[in-house]
Amino acid sequence: METSHTGDELARILATLANPHRMRVIAALAHGRNYVSALARELGISRPLLQLHLAKLEAAGLVTAAFELSADGKAMKYYDTVPFAVTLTPQSIALAARTLTTEEGNN
Amino acid sequence: METSHTGDELARILATLANPHRMRVIAALAHGRNYVSALARELGISRPLLQLHLAKLEAAGLVTAAFELSADGKAMKYYDTVPFAVTLTPQSIALAARTLTTEEGNN
DNA sequence: TTCACCTGCAAGAAAAAACTAGCATGTGCC
DNA sequence: GGCACATGCTAGTTTTTTCTTGCAGGTGAA
Numbered sequence: 001m002e003t004s005h006t007g008d009e010l011a012r013i014l015a016t017l018a019n020p021h022r023m024r025v026i027a028a029l030a031h032g033r034n035y036v037s038a039l040a041r042e043l044g045i046s047r048p049l050l051q052l053h054l055a056k057l058e059a060a061g062l063v064t065a066a067f068e069l070s071a072d073g074k075a076m077k078y079y080d081t082v083p084f085a086v087t088l089t090p091q092s093i094a095l096a097a098r099t100l101t102t103e104e105g106n107n
Numbered sequence: 108m109e110t111s112h113t114g115d116e117l118a119r120i121l122a123t124l125a126n127p128h129r130m131r132v133i134a135a136l137a138h139g140r141n142y143v144s145a146l147a148r149e150l151g152i153s154r155p156l157l158q159l160h161l162a163k164l165e166a167a168g169l170v171t172a173a174f175e176l177s178a179d180g181k182a183m184k185y186y187d188t189v190p191f192a193v194t195l196t197p198q199s200i201a202l203a204a205r206t207l208t209t210e211e212g213n214n
Numbered sequence: 215t216t217c218a219c220c221t222g223c224a225a226g227a228a229a230a231a232a233c234t235a236g237c238a239t240g241t242g243c244c
Numbered sequence: 245g246g247c248a249c250a251t252g253c254t255a256g257t258t259t260t261t262t263c264t265t266g267c268a269g270g271t272g273a274a
Contacts, residue, residue, distance in 0.1 A: 007130060014125035017200065018118050019262090020209035027201035037220065049263060051222080067221095074220050074271055086195040090188045093124065094134035102127035126232090144250060156233060158252080174251095181241055181250045 002085045007100035010093075013086060016060035021045060022053050026081060029063060033080040054079055109192045114207035117200075120193060123167035128152060129160050133188060136170060140187040161186055 005013065016022060024043055028034065036054065040047040057063040058079075066078050112120065123129060131150055135141065143161065147154040164170040165186075173185050 007127070011125050011127060011130065013195075014121045017195065018121035018125055020114070020118060020204075020207050021262095023114060023118065023200050023204040023207060026197055027204035030197040030201040035220080046264075047221090048223085048265085052262075070220085070271095072219090072272055076220065081197045084196065088120075088124065088193040088195070089191065090133055090137040093130050094137040097127075097130040097134035100127050100130060122231095128232090142250080153234075154251090155235085155253090159232075177241095177250080179242055179249090183250065 002087075005086070005096060007096040007098065008102070010086070010096045011100070011102075013060050013062065013084075016056050016062060019053070021049070022057055025050070025053055025057060026062065029079060029081045033078045035068075035076040035078050039079070109194075112193070112203060114203040114205065115209070117193070117203045118207070118209075120167050120169065120191075121195075123163050123169060126160070128156070129164055132157070132160055132164060133169065136186055136188045140185045142175075142183040142185050146186070 017026070021043070025039070028039060028042060034042070036050060037047060040050040043050065054063065054065070058065055061082060062084060063079050063081055066080070068076050068078050070076050124133070128150070132146070135146060135149060141149070143157060144154060147157040150157065161170065161172070165172060168189060169191060170186050170188055173187070175183050175185050177183050
């Protein structure tokens with residue numbers, strides 16, 4: 001299920017996952033999709049903060065968002081996890097590092 | 108080769124790997140061990156900066172350091188990669204998230 | 215209309231990470 | 245001694261990330 005990532009993509013994925021709040025978001029969504037207000041209550045964090053983290057997770061391609069109308073006509077934004085599988089080894093890091101574009105330093 | 112990590116350990120590993128310089132350090136060391144001054148020249152970064160990154164890599168358990176005397180009696184600090192293999196999936200993240208200690212928010 | 219729920223956004227404060235510059239130590243060699 | 249190489253550390257700046265606060269919009273139901 002995993003296309004190999006560029007160095008920049010991998011760096012972004014790792015940076016995104018390396019955050020307690022975002023790990024908990026992934027954990028919560030792994031149990032099933034949810035909309036942001038309910039998720040904020042479940043995790044005990046403010047909604048703007050959760051939206052920030054969800055935006056980063058979505059930017060990294062780790063979750064997806066979908067609008068849906070609830071039974072009573074409210075617009076709900078549902079988030080769900082994207083199935084991903086990334087294996088980290090010194091070799092996989094070395095391979096990804098070849099495609100890093102981050103400024104000057106090529107090795 | 109991988110003992111399962113706590114949430115905090117995993118977060119630290121990911122945060123450590125999510126940096127272009129440190130990815131390049133891993134890549135360089137994957138080819139073979141090296142000492143810090145030579146490594147700094149190879150990567151084209153300042154030695155203090157490299158030392159900072161090496162310290163973080165070592166703190167995360169991704170590289171090891173060993174002192175050695177060169178032929179002409181100079182003390183050299185050699186670094187090498189530690190073989191690691193971490194697989195990231197929504198499920199593995201969810202599992203690790205259970206052991207996060209980062210303050211208040213338990214889900 | 216008012217209340218309770220959903221969404222979005224942005225400005226500013228606070229905290230953490232990255233990076234630079236500089237000085238210290240020691241060695242062997244010319 | 246002076247030069248070239250190795251190491252270590254720290255103080256201060258810059259940059260990035262995180263988080264709060266507060267406001268905007270919308271819906272349906274009492």
